[in-house]
Amino acid sequence: MAVDFKVKQAEFAAYIRDPLASPAPADVDPERMAVYRELFFNNIDGFLSSNFPVLRKICDDQQWQTLSQAFFKNHRCQTPYFSEIAEEFLTYLQQHDHGDIFPFLLELAHYEWVEMALAIAQAEPRYADAALIAGLPHQQLSLSPVAWPLVYRYPVQRIGPDYLPQQPPAEPTCLIVYRDQDYQVHFLLSSPVTYRLLQIIAEHGALNGAQSLQLLAAEFPQFDSVMLTEQGSKTLIDMAEKGIIVPAAKL
Structure with missing residues (x-):
């Protein structure tokens, strides 16, 4: 019987996002899937930590895990570019209230995102002479x-x-x-x-x-x-x- 690639891909992605709620694909070694999952998550978590250093510093490990895991599990990114992960995280925070961690969390995240957003902005103004x-x-x-x-x-x-x-x-x-x-x-x-x-x-x-x-x-x-x-x-x-x-x- 031919393998339905889209079904298999959906099973793989569901497990990577949320292994507690989604079973691993039946024909893939569980240990290998656990490694895949860890690699995917650590990659995203690393980008978030580097793009939001103050937020990461003031969060304890449990608070940060709550944020990064929830983003990884629930958000559907609209871009494949790593440089835009920070904006996707900001969008996630705008759509999901995490004010129980810090009341200023969304504003701080926006403040930290702005620096990178302006650094990579494509606009080239004609400066004053x-x-x-x-x-x-x-x-x-x-x-x-x-x-x-x-x-x-x-x-x-x-x-x-x-x-x-x-x-x-x-x-x-x-x-x-x-x-x-x-x-x-x-x-x-x-x-x-x-x-x-x-x-x-x-x-x-x-x-x-x-x-x-x-x-x-x-x-x-x-x-x-x-x-x-x-x-x-x-x-x-x-x-x-x-x-x-x-x-x-x-x-």
Whole structure:
């Protein structure tokens, strides 16, 4: 009788994912299947450990095994590329609540994923030159595709074995993560006002610096508009020099 390859493949995969719930293929040596299973799992577990080093460090072995085994067992990856396993793990965490381990777990995982995601991003922005920086009030601006303004409930950049908050602080944490011209990824602690300025630039697409600051001042009437514009102008220069804001694309 001919072997149905698809059936055999499904049996093999089911056992690899969850040997407690699925029997090993009848015609394969159990010890060999156990070796296969260990190799598969350890490979995935190794990638997760290297891509999420802080999360791995703050989890005890049981907590980490719970996460990695559950991902290995339950998630159906949509990509064959090892470089995208971290994003698949993040997707799994977004779909399955593991807040009983740490309330900040999802935010920390996202924070750790961002660095690799930007490092391998294919976008190649046209960075600002001296002329753009000198004429920022009148130049049309865009947010770099490799600059991500982010807001977290928890101060994820501080989390580690010595700091494991159980409640979020009163104020959110604003970060700007960006890749520079040398392909180095940087994390910049920001303020809600600067975060909103970058949002305005991203949302409107082709505002110049002066227009962006006018909209910002209108949203923060509690601040002196002259002082806000002066500080905002300095912020725009700093953001352009870092490559966070870039010249708007010509249509």
